[in-house]
Amino acid sequence: MKQHIALKQLRWLLALVVLTTSQLYSQTSGSLDSSILDRLNTLEQQVNYKKPGNDHFMMVGLTTFGFAASKNTNTLNGVGSTSKNNSFPDADNFEFSPMFLWRHGTKFLMEFEPSFNNNGLSVNWADISYFAAPNLIIRAGYLVLPFGTYAKREAAGWIDKLATDPMGIADMTPTDYGVEVEGGLPLGSMKLNYDVALSNGSQLLSDGTLTSGNVVDNNNNKTVTARIGWLPFSNSSLELGVSGMFGKVGDMGSPYANAVGNMYAFDLNYVKTFSPVLLNIKAQYNIQNITNENFINPNDTTQSYTFNNHTTAGFVQCSVRPTEANNFLKNFELAGRYTSYNLPGNSTFGTNQHTVTVGLDYWLSWRTVLKATYETYTGNSTASKVLGSYNGLTNTNTFYLQFSIQL
Amino acid sequence: MKQFLSIKKITIVLVAVFSMVAVLSINGCAPTKAVAAKSGAQLWAENCQRCHNTPSPASYSAEQWETIGMHMQTRALITDAERKKIVDFLKSGR
Numbered sequence: 001m002k003q004h005i006a007l008k009q010l011r012w013l014l015a016l017v018v019l020t021t022s023q024l025y026s027q028t029s030g031s032l033d034s035s036i037l038d039r040l041n042t043l044e045q046q047v048n049y050k051k052p053g054n055d056h057f058m059m060v061g062l063t064t065f066g067f068a069a070s071k072n073t074n075t076l077n078g079v080g081s082t083s084k085n086n087s088f089p090d091a092d093n094f095e096f097s098p099m100f101l102w103r104h105g106t107k108f109l110m111e112f113e114p115s116f117n118n119n120g121l122s123v124n125w126a127d128i129s130y131f132a133a134p135n136l137i138i139r140a141g142y143l144v145l146p147f148g149t150y151a152k153r154e155a156a157g158w159i160d161k162l163a164t165d166p167m168g169i170a171d172m173t174p175t176d177y178g179v180e181v182e183g184g185l186p187l188g189s190m191k192l193n194y195d196v197a198l199s200n201g202s203q204l205l206s207d208g209t210l211t212s213g214n215v216v217d218n219n220n221n222k223t224v225t226a227r228i229g230w231l232p233f234s235n236s237s238l239e240l241g242v243s244g245m246f247g248k249v250g251d252m253g254s255p256y257a258n259a260v261g262n263m264y265a266f267d268l269n270y271v272k273t274f275s276p277v278l279l280n281i282k283a284q285y286n287i288q289n290i291t292n293e294n295f296i297n298p299n300d301t302t303q304s305y306t307f308n309n310h311t312t313a314g315f316v317q318c319s320v321r322p323t324e325a326n327n328f329l330k331n332f333e334l335a336g337r338y339t340s341y342n343l344p345g346n347s348t349f350g351t352n353q354h355t356v357t358v359g360l361d362y363w364l365s366w367r368t369v370l371k372a373t374y375e376t377y378t379g380n381s382t383a384s385k386v387l388g389s390y391n392g393l394t395n396t397n398t399f400y401l402q403f404s405i406q407l
Numbered sequence: 408m409k410q411f412l413s414i415k416k417i418t419i420v421l422v423a424v425f426s427m428v429a430v431l432s433i434n435g436c437a438p439t440k441a442v443a444a445k446s447g448a449q450l451w452a453e454n455c456q457r458c459h460n461t462p463s464p465a466s467y468s469a470e471q472w473e474t475i476g477m478h479m480q481t482r483a484l485i486t487d488a489e490r491k492k493i494v495d496f497l498k499s500g501r
Contacts, residue, residue, distance in 0.1 A: 056470050103474040111478060131477065134487040135436075153482055159459045184484040186438035193484035229484065234442055236453045271456050278456075366460035 054105045061098035061113075064157030066371075066402030068093065076392030093163055093402060097124060107131050125175060135183040142213070143180050146195035146227040147173045147243045148265035148284045150315075157404030161280075161319045161335035162359045163373035164400065168313030168341035172263065172286045174202055174212030178222070189234040196226040201247040204259050207348050208295055208309050210249060210288075219257070223247025227265075241267040249290060256293050263288045276324035285314035298348065299388060307346040307384070315339040333361040345382035348389040353379045367406040374399050443488075447496025450489050458483060464500030472497045 069086040095117045102110040109131070113124040127141030144152045151173035155165060178199025185192045201223030202210040227243035243265040250256030267284040290309040297303040319335035341353040359373035377396040383389035445453075455461045467475060476494035479485070485493070 052470055056474050058471050058474055060475075101474050101478055103477060106473070106477070109474070109477045109481070111481075129477070129481050131480075137481055139481065153458045182481065182484060184480075184486040184489070185436050186442065186486050186488070187436065189439045189442055191486065195484065234439070236457060239457065269457060363460065366462055367466075 056103040058101050059098055060101065060407060062095070062156055062158055062404065062406045063097070064093060064095045064402060064404040066093050066163060066400055068163075068398055068400045070396055070398035072394065072396045074392055074394045076390075093157075093400065094118060095157060127180075135185055137182050138179070139182070140179045142175060142177055143197060143199065144175050145173060145178075145197050145199060145225040145245065146180070146182070147225055147245050147263065148227070148286060149229075149239075149241060149267045149269065150282075150284050154282065156406065157402070158367050158369060158406040160404075161317065161333060161361060161371075162337055162357050162375075163371050163402040164355075164357060164375055166284075166313070166315035166317070166337060166339040167353055167355060168311070168339075169284055169286060169315060172265075172288060172311070172313055174199075174210075176200055176202075176212050176223070177215060191231040191236065193229040193231075194227070195229075196224070198222050198224060202249050202261060203251065204249040204256050204261070204290065204293070206295060207298075208290070208293070208307065208344065209349065210261065210290070219248050219250060219252040221248040223261075235272075237270060237272040239267075239269045241265075243267070250293075259291050259293050261288065261290045273323055276322055277320045278323050280319045280321075281317070283314070283316040285312070287312050297387065305346075305384065305387060307344050307350070309344050309347070311343055313339075313341045331363045333363065335359045335361065343382070346384045348383055348387055350382035350384070350389075351379050351391070352382055353377065369404050371400065371402040371404070373402065438488075445492070447492035447494075448500075450485075451493045451496050454483060454485055454489060454493065462497070464497045467497075469498040469501065 067086070067088045069084075071082065071084050073080060073082045075081075095115055097113055097115040097117075099111065099113040102108075104110075107130060109129045110127070111129070112126045115122050115124045123142060125142055125144055127139050127143050129137050129139040132138050146152065148169065150166065151170045154160060155170055176197075176199035178197050180195065180197040182195040183193065185194070199222065200212075200214055200217040201219070201221065202212040203214060203218045205211055223245060224247060225243070225245040227241055229239050229241040231239045243263075245261070245263040245265075247261060248257075248259065249261040250259035264287045265284060268281065270279070270281040272279055288311040292306050292309055294304040294306050297305050315337055317335065317337035319333055321333040322330050335358070337355075337357045339353075339355045339357070341351075343349050343351050343353075355375055355377045357373060357375040359371055361372075362370045364370065375396075375398050377394070377398070379391075379394040379396075381389075381391035381393070383391060452461060464472075472494050476490050476497075480487075480490045
């Protein structure tokens with residue numbers, strides 16, 4: 001609107017210049033100099049070129065590249081084995097993801113983010129949003145479901161303070177085909193936000209794990225995922241969220257047809273300056289319950305086995321960055337994180353896992369970071385010994401050097 | 408059995424939270440005068456850093472800020488009024 005007013009003003013100004021100039025010349029030579037007319041035409045053309053259209057397309061994106069060196073020790077039945085690895089780039093922490101944004105007026109936005117990483121070429125999300133009314137956005141497509149906040153807001157390499165993702169958190173947040181309704185609401189001096197999605201839902205596999213992102217639904221039931229976020233302080237420094245995801249996960253007509261998955265997540269984000277540092281605390285805790293089913297024994301297909309299909313994942317992360325120092329020191333940020341990821345015992349993949357991660361970042365700009373991260377991992381297998389899946393105790397120490405940028 | 412009981416409890420708590428939110432939202436979806444009077448610069452400083460460092464206005468063109476503002480609204484779920492003020496600030500600060 002302001003731009004249109006500015007354009008109008010510019011036109012009036014041009015008209016005034018023409019009028020004044022013509023008056024001047026009529027007094028002197030009686031005709032307008034053609035070079036001035038040419039100049040005015042050029043200016044008018046330039047104004048038209050600058051006039052914004054209804055549509056706008058832009059490409060941004062991010063890339064993360066790094067090096068990792070690790071030492072792994074496994075102890076099984078009293079026998080230990082050690083291995084050392086280094087990788088350039090670290091296969092789990094490399095990503096090249098351009099992001100395409102199309103805007104049609106102020107009502108429609110199309111987003112598409114392909115990604116090249118260790119899994120090859122994939123798609124992070126592809127969706128269209130309709131800004132239907134104030135604080136009401138309707139979107140459809142291939143969506144990151146609103147389960148917690150890490151996967152949707154904090155996972156990008158240039159946002160994450162540490163070189164690794166917290167175990168299990170992003171894995172338990174599916175990207176799926178569906179529709180979504182979301183928005184933020186003012187509430188006095190507080191704020192609320194809501195996000196509800198209806199999607200095809202996850203699929204239960206023959207070992208009791210879940211997969212997602214199927215174009216065709218594996219059953220006729222849709223999964224509901226919803227999150228409510230509450231910002232109790234007027235400065236938006238604290239956000240507390242609660243999420244739920246409910247739906248059938250078994251293939252239609254299979255022995256697991258009635259299997260149901262119920263998932264819950266609780267998240268916290270606190271960002272505030274306590275001079276002389278900026279403090280940032282992030283946390284999320286996920287719970288996944290799938291009804292207990294009988295699965296086929298991989299070693300003897302005439303036999304079946306069952307287990308309590310209960311998974312939890314959680315992390316708490318704290319980072320501090322100086323706010324009152326010289327420009328060099330202000331660019332450093334110190335971060336630490338504890339993560340716990342417990343997979344169901346007596347399954348083929350049961351493990352109690354913990355990581356402690358510390359890192360020092362140097363911010364080259366607001367969206368460009370160099371990270372040095374050290375992570376210690378402990379994994380204690382709780383997998384079934386009967387099924388031959390028990391894997392003993394694993395310790396891994398890894399040092400990461402990582403560069404990440406958003407363009 | 409215990410697990411299903413706890414699931415029931417959690418479901419009841421979730422339903423209660425969602426109901427409370429719905430009631431609160433219906434009763435008063437309006438900011439206080441102090442919140443409504445916040446400038447774009449203040450909202451930019453408060454909201455962007457919830458997820459990432461505050462962006463420099465010079466990073467993008469005015470048209471690009473409009474598009475990015477819409478994209479960020481779908482992620483951070485800021486209100487319409489906040490998005491408009493922040494985008495105006497970023498456009499004018501270039």
